[in-house]
Structure formats: C-alpha cells, structure tokens
Amino acid sequence: KEKVEITKEQRALIKAILDAYNRHQIPQDVTKKLLQEQYSAEENFLLLTEVATSQVQVLVEFTKNIPGFLSLDREDQIALLKGSAVEAMFLRSAQVLSKKMPSGHIEVLEERIRKSGMSEEFMTPMFNFYKSIGELHMTQEEQAILTTITILTPDRPYVKSHEAVERLQETMLEVLRKLCVLQHPQEPQYFARLLGRLTELRTLHHYHAEMLTSWKTNDHKFTPLLCEIWDVQ
Ligand SMILES: CC(C)NC(=O)n1c(-c2ccccc2)cc2c1CN(S(=O)(=O)c1cccs1)CC2
Numbered sequence: 518k519e520k521v522e523i524t525k526e527q528r529a530l531i532k533a534i535l536d537a538y539n540r541h542q543i544p545q546d547v548t549k550k551l552l553q554e555q556y557s558a559e560e561n562f563l564l565l566t567e568v569a570t571s572q573v574q575v576l577v578e579f580t581k582n583i584p585g586f587l588s589l590d591r592e593d594q595i596a597l598l599k600g601s602a603v604e605a606m607f608l609r610s611a612q613v614l615s616k617k618m619p620s621g622h623i624e625v626l627e628e629r630i631r632k633s634g635m636s637e638e639f640m641t642p643m644f645n646f647y648k649s650i651g652e653l654h655m656t657q658e659e660q661a662i663l664t665t666i667t668i669l670t671p672d673r674p675y676v677k678s679h680e681a682v683e684r685l686q687e688t689m690l691e692v693l694r695k696l697c698v699l700q701h702p703q704e705p706q707y708f709a710r711l712l713g714r715l716t717e718l719r720t721l722h723h724y725h726a727e728m729l730t731s732w733k734t735n736d737h738k739f740t741p742l743l744c745e746i747w748d749v750q
Contacts, residue, residue, distance in 0.1 A: 527691075530688070534582070534661045538661035543568060543575055548613065572606050576609075576668075579664070583685075589681055592675070596675040603722045605668060607643070608660075608663065608718065611647045612655075614626065615647070635728065642721060646718070667715060669685045697711065
C-alpha cells in the first residue's frame with residue numbers, strides 16, 4: 518500500500534489555489550437573477566451572457582493567482598486563457614449545479630438554461646456532463662485544482678513554451694493525484710475518473726464552437742469580452 522504524503526510545498530500550493538478559487542466567485546446577485554421570475558428565451562439568453570461574462574472576469578483573476586502562471590511568457594498566458602475559457606466555464610457551471618441548493622432551484626436553473634435558444638443536441642451532452650461531475654462529489658480543493666489543470670493544458674493553440682506549461686501542469690497533476698488517494702481511499706480509480714472528465718470537457722468545447730455559429734446566424738449578441746475570449750466575429 519503506497520504511503521502518500523503531501524509535502525509542505527504542495528500544501529502551500531493547495532492553499533494558494535483554494536483561496537484564489539474561493540475569493541474569485543461569480544457575484545451571487547448575477548446567479549440569483551437566473552433564479553427569479555419567468556423569463557423568455559431571449560431574456561434567458563441575455564442572463565446567461567451576463568453570467569458567462571462575469572465568469573470570464575472571475576477566471577482571469579483566478580488564473581493570475583496560480584503559482585507560476587505570471588512567470589509564463591505573456592502571449593502564452595493569453596493563449597492558455599483563451600484555450601481554457603469554455604472548459605473552465607462548463608466546469609464552473611457543473612460545480613454550481615452540483616452544489617447543495619434549496620430544493621427547486623436546480624430545476625429552475627435547468628429550465629432557464631434549456632429555454633435560452635440553445636440547440637437540443639448541445640443540451641444532452643452538457644447536462645450529462647453536469648450530472649457526471651455532480652456524481653463525483655468533488656471536494657473544494659479537487660474542484661479548484663482540476664480547474665487549474667484545465668487552464669494549464671500545454672497543447673492549446675498558439676502556446677509557444679509547451680514545456681514550461683507542461684511542468685506547471687505536472688506539478689498540479691501530482692498534487693491532485695495525492696489528494697484523491699488521501700480523500701477517496703475507497704476509490705482507487707477516483708483520480709483517473711477526474712481526468713476522464715477533462716476529456717469530456719474537450720468534447721463540450723467542440724460542441725460549444727458549433728453552438729456559437731448557430732447563435733451567430735440567429736443574430737444573438739455576445740458581450741465584447743465573450744467575443745474576445747471565444748474569437749467570435
Ligand atoms: C456559472 C456560469 C459560468 N454558467 C453559465 O454561464 N452557463 C450556464 C449555467 C450553468 C449552471 C448554472 C448557471 C449557469 C449554462 C450555460 C452557461 C453559459 N453558456 S455560454 O457561455 O455558451 C452562453 C450562451 C449564451 C450566452 S452565454 C451556455 C450554457
């Protein structure tokens with residue numbers, strides 16, 4: 518039986534990331550709006566745009582607190598943010614939905630999301646992903662570090678210093694591996710299941726790109742920040 522121990526440095530890393538993750542949350546009022554009275558598909562779309570935009574702002578702030586991120590090449594920092602924004606948004610959405618919410622809130626949120634002009638074939642994989650994340654019952658640390666690993670993916674488009682990013686990601690992967698062994702001793706495959714979710718995230722990223730084109734054709738407007746981070750228009 519492997520004796521797993523988290524080093525002092527790794528504990529400091531976990532603390533830094535968890536603090537940043539908890540400090541940079543989407544403002545409650547923005548997500549609360551999603552729960553208010555009945556909206557039309559158009560209004561739901563606008564609300565999601567607002568929530569997604571605020572999530573990107575939160576993502577940028579969170580990323581700046583990832584140890585080592587700001588020492589990366591400046592252009593690589595942008596490439597990593599743009600490459601991971603959609604996946605980080607779906608991960609955060611899944612975490613929002615898997616949180617203990619007052620009964621009925623989840624259903625209302627799901628209803629708002631379903632009725633926002635999104636194509637049906639995108640709904641199924643998206644809600645399957647939310648469900649598969651919810652079933653993992655991730656701890657806060659695991660959520661924060663999994664988001665960090667997603668951001669530090671070396672093979673995003675236009676990343677130049679692949680090795681520098683890979684080194685940072687490997688450090689985070691080792692921390693997550695140890696956390697999984699320590700926090701889920703009965704599930705030896707838990708770490709592998711978490712990494713499997715990252716693969717599922719990439720397929721959602723692909724669906725999302727297709728969605729954007731369909732929204733564009735139906736003349737849906739996005740905010741300048743979403744257009745910038747998603748390379749739209
Ligand atoms: C919490 C934030 C990050 N989640 C969020 O913005 N959601 C949520 C969501 C999930 C669970 C709880 C609350 C909200 C569902 C969807 C989005 C955004 N996208 S989108 O970015 O493609 C978008 C499409 C049109 C305008 S913005 C569409 C799907």
